[in-house]
Amino acid sequence: MKPLRHLVVLVVVFATALYIGCSNTPPSGPVTGLGGVTVNKYVAIGDSYAAGYQSNALYQSGQMYSYPTLIAQQLKAAGANLGTFEQPFYSDPGNPDPKTGKAARYEIISFVGPVIGPPGLTPGAPANLTLARPYDDLGVPGAVVFDFLDRTSFLAKAGPPRDNPFFLLVLRSSAFGGSILDQARLLSPNVVTFWLGGNDVLGYATSGGVSPSAPTPVATFGFLYSQALDSLRAALPNAKIIVGSVANVDGLPFFTTIGPKVAAALGAKSAALGVPIYLRYQKHGNAGVAFDSTRLTEANPPMILLTGSPYASLIGTASGAWYANNGYPGLPPGIDTTKPFGVHPQNPWPDALVLDVDEQNTTLAAVNGFNNVIMTAAAAHGAYVVDFNTFWNNLRQNGLFTSGQKFTTDYISGGFFSLDGVHPSSRGYAVLANQFIKVMNEKLGMGVPYVDVTTIPGIPAPISKIQDASGIPYIPHEAFADFQWLFGGGR
Amino acid sequence: MTPSRSVVVLLVATTIFTATALASGFQLNEHGARAMAQAGAFAARAYDGSAMYFNPAGLGFQTRASVLAGVTLISPSSSFFGPVQLNSNAQYDQAKLLFTPINGYIVYPVIDRLTVGVAVNNQYGLGTEWTPSTWPGRYLNQKIDLKSFFFTPTASYRITDQLSIGAGFVYATGNVKLNRQVAISSVQTPEPVTVTMDLSGHGMGFSGGLLYKITPEFSVGASYRSKVQIDASGSATFAPNYAALALPQGDVSTSITLPANGFFGVAYMPTPDIELEADYQYIGWSVYKELKFDFKANGSSSVSPKNYEDSYILRFGGQYTMAPWHFRAGYLFDHSPVKTEFVEPLLPDASRDGFNIGLGYDLNEHWSFDVAYFFLQFQTRKAENTDPSIAFDGTYKTYANLFGLNIEFKF
Numbered sequence: 001m002k003p004l005r006h007l008v009v010l011v012v013v014f015a016t017a018l019y020i021g022c023s024n025t026p027p028s029g030p031v032t033g034l035g036g037v038t039v040n041k042y043v044a045i046g047d048s049y050a051a052g053y054q055s056n057a058l059y060q061s062g063q064m065y066s067y068p069t070l071i072a073q074q075l076k077a078a079g080a081n082l083g084t085f086e087q088p089f090y091s092d093p094g095n096p097d098p099k100t101g102k103a104a105r106y107e108i109i110s111f112v113g114p115v116i117g118p119p120g121l122t123p124g125a126p127a128n129l130t131l132a133r134p135y136d137d138l139g140v141p142g143a144v145v146f147d148f149l150d151r152t153s154f155l156a157k158a159g160p161p162r163d164n165p166f167f168l169l170v171l172r173s174s175a176f177g178g179s180i181l182d183q184a185r186l187l188s189p190n191v192v193t194f195w196l197g198g199n200d201v202l203g204y205a206t207s208g209g210v211s212p213s214a215p216t217p218v219a220t221f222g223f224l225y226s227q228a229l230d231s232l233r234a235a236l237p238n239a240k241i242i243v244g245s246v247a248n249v250d251g252l253p254f255f256t257t258i259g260p261k262v263a264a265a266l267g268a269k270s271a272a273l274g275v276p277i278y279l280r281y282q283k284h285g286n287a288g289v290a291f292d293s294t295r296l297t298e299a300n301p302p303m304i305l306l307t308g309s310p311y312a313s314l315i316g317t318a319s320g321a322w323y324a325n326n327g328y329p330g331l332p333p334g335i336d337t338t339k340p341f342g343v344h345p346q347n348p349w350p351d352a353l354v355l356d357v358d359e360q361n362t363t364l365a366a367v368n369g370f371n372n373v374i375m376t377a378a379a380a381h382g383a384y385v386v387d388f389n390t391f392w393n394n395l396r397q398n399g400l401f402t403s404g405q406k407f408t409t410d411y412i413s414g415g416f417f418s419l420d421g422v423h424p425s426s427r428g429y430a431v432l433a434n435q436f437i438k439v440m441n442e443k444l445g446m447g448v449p450y451v452d453v454t455t456i457p458g459i460p461a462p463i464s465k466i467q468d469a470s471g472i473p474y475i476p477h478e479a480f481a482d483f484q485w486l487f488g489g490g491r
Numbered sequence: 492m493t494p495s496r497s498v499v500v501l502l503v504a505t506t507i508f509t510a511t512a513l514a515s516g517f518q519l520n521e522h523g524a525r526a527m528a529q530a531g532a533f534a535a536r537a538y539d540g541s542a543m544y545f546n547p548a549g550l551g552f553q554t555r556a557s558v559l560a561g562v563t564l565i566s567p568s569s570s571f572f573g574p575v576q577l578n579s580n581a582q583y584d585q586a587k588l589l590f591t592p593i594n595g596y597i598v599y600p601v602i603d604r605l606t607v608g609v610a611v612n613n614q615y616g617l618g619t620e621w622t623p624s625t626w627p628g629r630y631l632n633q634k635i636d637l638k639s640f641f642f643t644p645t646a647s648y649r650i651t652d653q654l655s656i657g658a659g660f661v662y663a664t665g666n667v668k669l670n671r672q673v674a675i676s677s678v679q680t681p682e683p684v685t686v687t688m689d690l691s692g693h694g695m696g697f698s699g700g701l702l703y704k705i706t707p708e709f710s711v712g713a714s715y716r717s718k719v720q721i722d723a724s725g726s727a728t729f730a731p732n733y734a735a736l737a738l739p740q741g742d743v744s745t746s747i748t749l750p751a752n753g754f755f756g757v758a759y760m761p762t763p764d765i766e767l768e769a770d771y772q773y774i775g776w777s778v779y780k781e782l783k784f785d786f787k788a789n790g791s792s793s794v795s796p797k798n799y800e801d802s803y804i805l806r807f808g809g810q811y812t813m814a815p816w817h818f819r820a821g822y823l824f825d826h827s828p829v830k831t832e833f834v835e836p837l838l839p840d841a842s843r844d845g846f847n848i849g850l851g852y853d854l855n856e857h858w859s860f861d862v863a864y865f866f867l868q869f870q871t872r873k874a875e876n877t878d879p880s881i882a883f884d885g886t887y888k889t890y891a892n893l894f895g896l897n898i899e900f901k902f
Contacts, residue, residue, distance in 0.1 A: 027886040029580030401882045404630025405674040415676030450577045461678035
């Protein structure tokens with residue numbers, strides 16, 4: 001059986017060959033590096049977004065994922081010798097609500113409802129106060145473009161009318177510089193991200209066009225913004241400056257969550273009664289009985305704000321809860337809270353809880369005007385622009401896939417936004433960081449790796465009870481106390 | 492060993508192998524070491540039981556009862572470099588897996604000119620597992636294991652001594668096991684949420700063929716295998732428990748259409764010792780538009796677009812006989828049905844070149860042994876501008892070693 005033995009030898013030879021093969025050598029691909037750009041200091045100038053504000057509060061486990069923190073981390077991964085990126089941390093669960101003294105941070109209290117709000121925790125405390133220089137993350141929640149150069153004392157801004165404690169937290173002492181610009185200059189960064197301007201329109205929009213009663217005028221914004229970039233460029237003649245444009249509010253769940261659910265409720269009620277039921281709401285600038293009607297089913301309906309969440313379930317009942325909760329000394333002339341709330345002309349849905357079509361147009365005009373200013377000013381000052389308006393429109397219309405995760409602008413389930421419906425979640429901030437990095441890579445020739453969004457934690461939740469959260473979110477009215485000082489007033 | 496006992500041994504030996512593998516798309520064309528050693532260029536000769544796959548008309552020329560059984564060992568090696576979306580060129584490897592599709596054929600001449608047979612083999616299969624489990628593509632695919640068994644009772648009639656026709660009935664079973672991490676883009680869970688799906692189903696089809704020996708030197712063959720739709724159902728199990736509450740735990744169903752195939756081959760035999768053949772195989776992959784799982788619990792679906800294109804394989808092979816030895820070699824080019832924008836980690840497909848060699852040995856008038864070795868080099872595959880549902884660009888590099896072993900007993 002000699003041939004058979006040969007066969008056995010052949011089998012062994014072939015089997016060995018199974019495990020020998022050429023190796024898969026790396027192909028040419030993206031190259032990690034700084035592309036010749038000197039980066040040994042990065043400073044972020046901005047507002048609550050730059051601060052990493054999430055779910056209505058500033059807290060360390062959220063600040064860790066602010067977009068500037070992530071950009072700094074990625075710059076380091078590309079070889080930048082940045083050292084520690086210093087931030088004004090507020091230990092968990094973050095800053096207090098000024099009224100209750102309890103932690104302001106929203107949490108998912110129950111998926112049934114769902115119920116969202118501050119669970120009444122003892123607040124945290126500032127955790128990085130002794131740093132003997134300005135913070136690298138100079139994002140001040142509530143800051144408008146005006147604040148960039150303004151040297152009003154930080155303590156004064158913590159009092160009326162601004163009532164904003166964050167200038168004191170982030171900028172601390174005028175010894176480091178009396179304005180955001182002064183502190184940034186002291187750090188002599190080579191790379192600066194400058195993303196201000198959102199609050200110049202958000203204060204108007206989140207208050208239903210009530211406080212302030214108009215966005216920053218475009219002409220004023222143009223003056224302030226050009227002045228800001230003039231000063232920044234003069235202070236840092238060689239720095240790479242990347243600015244962000246402003247997105248329209250229809251990409252924020254704060255404006256888009258409650259309306260469709262109220263529309264569905266009205267539709268069901270109409271069908272049950274056999275007559276159309278209209279939502280009556282106060283016109284812009286009118287706290288009285290002058291009202292408009294909507295079924296919320298027409299194209300471009302009024303937007304019911306997230307602040308309307310605690311009142312949505314009161315529609316159709318005899319309720320004066322809005323007036324009681326907001327400390328009205330008496331009811332406005334003509335208002336009768338014994339009439340069905342939100343449907344009767346004498347008890348209409350409050351102006352502050354709706355962004356009607358006129359107000360939406362005002363908002364959009366401001367956004368477009370601001371963005372024209374931003375594009376022009378950036379070009380004039382050698383700055384690069386991240387077009388967040390286009391980004392947000394795309395996110396709103398198509399959602400955004402990253403490595404199999406899908407993000408949308410839906411409240412909670414969309415993943416992109418934190419529980420306040422205005423500020424991104426940690427994952428949302430990671431996506432925003434990547435938008436900045438994209439401009440660095442495409443416009444500055446850098447090779448900065450992008451943040452792997454799948455490694456960033458999602459919104460904390462009571463895991464033992466994960467459920468479908470498709471009802472009308474209920475957020476207690478007290479939870480919105482902060483919005484006034486965060487976005488509003490003081491200009 | 493008496494013939495009857497040895498037949499039993501062969502059949503038992505073949506059924507213990509599991510079947511899962513890798514081919515263009517997720518097709519398998521290795522169904523016998525003789526054909527495999529000649530790059531599958533076999534439709535114009537089809538001289539053993541594997542005719543029931545390559546060309547059922549080949550049975551008509553087989554006048555002795557036989558049993559043929561074998562296994563193919565497939566060891567792919569695949570690496571991904573990227574993802575470009577992270578500006579990364581990092582390397583991730585597929586776990587080293589060994590797949591063992593089997594083949595078994597019984598051929599029986601009933602009367603003069605009429606031969607029947609039955610075939611069992613694994614015509615489609617897929618196994619992918621990427622490492623480490625934390626790799627950036629983990630939400631796109633973690634682990635998939637797709638198996639199919641094809642049973643093909645076949646009959647062939649030799650009309651003249653030169654012309655034969657054949658046809659078969661195809662019954663196929665399929666099983667897919669899928670284990671992946673579920674991307675919950677909103678809330679944070681303490682541990683990864685995973686889904687395990689296990690679906691089984693079956694489908695039917697047919698095959699037909701014609702083999703014409705024009706002269707002693709020339710023969711041509713053509714065959715067709717219909718598409719087979721497999722309707723499968725099973726269960727989806729989510730873990731951990733709290734996630735199952737919010738996700739569509741329970742019954743899940745899918746339908747996969749496996750493509751039609753056409754073979755056309757021309758063989759040239761300049762001397763009785765030398766056989767050369769060239770084949771063209773057409774694969775109607777465009778039936779594979781999407782992979783869709785329907786969850787009964789909440790009526791939702793998970794849809795991944797595939798949008799395959801029709802494809803082809805060119806095969807060149809031959810054998811040289813120096814009794815009792817047969818020396819075989821071949822080359823094939825297999826065109827990928829997957830468009831660039833749909834290349835994904837689930838199946839990092841690419842066009843490929845295959846180099847085959849093999850050896851046959853006839854021990855006596857009953858027993859034959861055949862081995863084949865097949866090296867498959869995939870072209871470097873760049874995934875660019877991948878579909879938004881994938882959004883995972885980079886470069887895939889793959890090669891595979893295949894080893895085939897068959898034993899035949901002729902009565």
